[in-house]
Amino acid sequence: MLLTLFLGGKQPPPPVTFSYRDQILTAIDGLAVNRYGTKGFSTDPLGRVSYERDGLLAKAGIDVSFYQGEIDWQAVAADGVDFALIRLGYRGYTEGGLFLDSFYKANIQGALEAGLEVGVYFFSQAITPQEGMEEAQFVLDALADCDITYPVVFDWEPITPGNGARTDGLDGQTLTQCAVSFCRTIQEGGYQPMVYFNQDQGYLTYDLTQLDQWPFWLAEYDQIPGFYYHFDFWQYTHTGTVAGIQGEVDWNLDLRPTALPEEPEE
Known part of the structure; x- marks a missing residue:
């Protein structure tokens, strides 16, 4: 009764829910949602996905x-x-x-000489925020003579259970704090941090509300991404091919050039 009166006689709206596999998840208030229009995505005969919105094109990349x-980086760039x-x-x-x-x-130098935008990633196995900071400092030291502009x-x-990984059983809150520690240290070092995850991690492991000040790189292997929340980079396949590289390679889109303006707060 008191809540109804406080809201001017209106009942609060029901929570927004969505399905993921066999689960019904409740949307997190305040976390930006995926607003990429499905009609903007297209796939060519090679399986490469592109995205366009109002004449703005996402950038194509590999990791x-x-x-x-x-790698023959000149061939890659071509x-x-x-x-x-x-x-x-x-x-x-x-x-x-x-x-x-x-x-x-060699890869950073070759990619830069070929005219590509270059970023780096660190394969973390941090189990404490202190280790996340240690990893970030390790990265910063290695980047001292590298001129990169991407995240x-x-x-x-x-790691698959049964392989003796020290990360077995790490809880989501601790992992989130590891990511926060890494990203803050990278940002203080003058670079743009970004967090990579797949859908399981994004929905069920990370606390994205503690990470959304930084770009997200989503791994979801499909022709159109269905992840509910906003992301900036999308890894859409791990079985792609490109000139200059033997074997398979991951393909990605940088969707930032196509981002819609932020919706005004109510």
């Missing part, structure tokens, strides 16, 4: 590591690639040591 071997996200390093999942990707310098990414991925 790579030493697994791709030596095959419709605008940007590259390059693995700089990783933390071991059993003992927790920090390591540089053996190709990171520096916190990429934490779960």
Whole structure:
């Protein structure tokens, strides 16, 4: 009764819900939603996805590591690639040591010389916020002589159970604080942080309300992304191909050039 009177006789609206797999999830108040129009997405015969809104085009890019071997970056750039996200390093999942990707310098230099926009990602296995900060400082030290303009990414991925990973059983709040610590340190170092996750992590693990001050990089392998909340980069396949690289490669879109203006607060 008192609540009804306080609201001027109006009942509060029911919560917004949506389905994910076999679950009904309640939308998080205040978290921006996915406003990319489905009609703007198209897929070419090679399986490459593009997105256009009002004449504005998303940028196309790939992400790579030493697994791709030596790369002909001039050929990559000539095959419709605008940007590259390059693995700089990783933390071991059993003992927790920090390591540089053996190709990171060659890949950064080659991509820049080919005229691409370049960012980096770090494969995190942090289990405390202190380790998240340590990883970020490791990245900053390695970037000291690199001139990149694209984001520096916190990429934490779960290890299949039974492999002795020190991250087994890490809870979502602790992981979120690891990401916050990494991103704050990267931002203080003068770079744009970004957080990578798949749908499971985005819906069920991370507290996105603590991370939404930074861009999100979504991994969802489909022709049109269905993730409910807003994201800025989209990794849409891990089985793509491109000139200059032997074997398969991840393809991505940078959707920031097509972003709609923010909706005014009511």
